[in-house]
Amino acid sequence: MGSIALHDVTKRFDNGQEALRNVSLTFDEGSMAFLTGHSGAGKSTFLKLLLLLQLPTQGQIVVNGVNISQLPRRRIPRYRQHLGAVFQDHHLLSDRTVLENVALPLVVTSMRARDIATRARAALSMVGLLAKERLYPSHLSAGEQQRVGIARAVVNRPNLLLADEPTGNLDPALSREVMGLFVNFRRIGATVIVATHDQHLIETMGVRVIELDSGRVIRDEAPGA
Ligand SMILES: Nc1ncnc2c1ncn2[C@@H]1O[C@H](COP(=O)(O)OP(=O)(O)OP(=O)(O)O)[C@@H](O)[C@H]1O
Ligand SMILES: [Mg+2]
Numbered sequence: 001m002g003s004i005a006l007h008d009v010t011k012r013f014d015n016g017q018e019a020l021r022n023v024s025l026t027f028d029e030g031s032m033a034f035l036t037g038h039s040g041a042g043k044s045t046f047l048k049l050l051l052l053l054q055l056p057t058q059g060q061i062v063v064n065g066v067n068i069s070q071l072p073r074r075r076i077p078r079y080r081q082h083l084g085a086v087f088q089d090h091h092l093l094s095d096r097t098v099l100e101n102v103a104l105p106l107v108v109t110s111m112r113a114r115d116i117a118t119r120a121r122a123a124l125s126m127v128g129l130l131a132k133e134r135l136y137p138s139h140l141s142a143g144e145q146q147r148v149g150i151a152r153a154v155v156n157r158p159n160l161l162l163a164d165e166p167t168g169n170l171d172p173a174l175s176r177e178v179m180g181l182f183v184n185f186r187r188i189g190a191t192v193i194v195a196t197h198d199q200h201l202i203e204t205m206g207v208r209v210i211e212l213d214s215g216r217v218i219r220d221e222a223p224g225a
Contacts, residue, residue: 002029002064002159002191009059011045019045021215027193032186034202035195037212043195047162051085052076063160084158088168090149092137099124099133102151123151127181143174150181161185163194175201183207
């Protein structure tokens with residue numbers, strides 16, 4: 001689970017703006033890629049298509065063998081249950097503890113409370129924040145808050161983890177640390193795609209880099225290539 005294939009995908013908005021143009025790419029299960037390119041290149045649009053927040057104008061997106069553009073509406077919630085998403089603005093709830101925030105995606109499932117806590121603690125431990133489970137978000141540093149957001153995104157063990165500028169507000173050292181976390185998530189078998197405009201940060205991380213320019217793929221480089 002977690003393979004992705006885009007076949008000749010174009011996204012054109014009503015105003016004629018083409019955010020993606022004839023994009024064909026494949027991602028193997030459990031692989032990791034950074035998506036980069038100038039502002040407006042189409043990075044967020046790419047992730048929104050995978051999250052089914054938008055539909056392609058043309059082409060096919062196949063996730064785990066399923067053409068997601070053709071999923072019936074009622075199947076979309078189940079599709080999203082296997083996705084984890086991280087955004088620059090992490091939207092933590094300020095009146096819930098760190099542990100409660102991380103547990104949130106599981107509370108809507110039928111899982112037992114004790115199992116939810118166990119899972120949430122496992123996710124917190126992956127981002128090195130187990131010791132802070134009882135604190136509130138405002139008591140954490142920006143980088144810690146971002147890591148809580150990441151723990152929340154992986155708590156339901158997604159087979160696809162998508163992140164859009166997850167280090168936007170962080171200083172270079174913290175950014176590197178957070179990007180390192182994503183690289184590590186390959187170990188839990190998830191396919192990971194992280195969009196960032198920070199070329200400098202990702203060049204040295206030994207990970208596939210896909211660069212978009214005005215909606216087209218202009219570079220797709222595996223590490224060591
Ligand atoms: N709903 C929309 N309607 C019209 N045009 C849009 C819409 N959403 C995005 N676009 C356009 O599509 C292009 C790609 O936008 P997108 O947000 O994917 O870029 P991005 O690479 O994420 O940029 P950034 O680095 O600034 O976040 C831009 O030219 C943008 O103006
Ligand atoms: Mg964007």
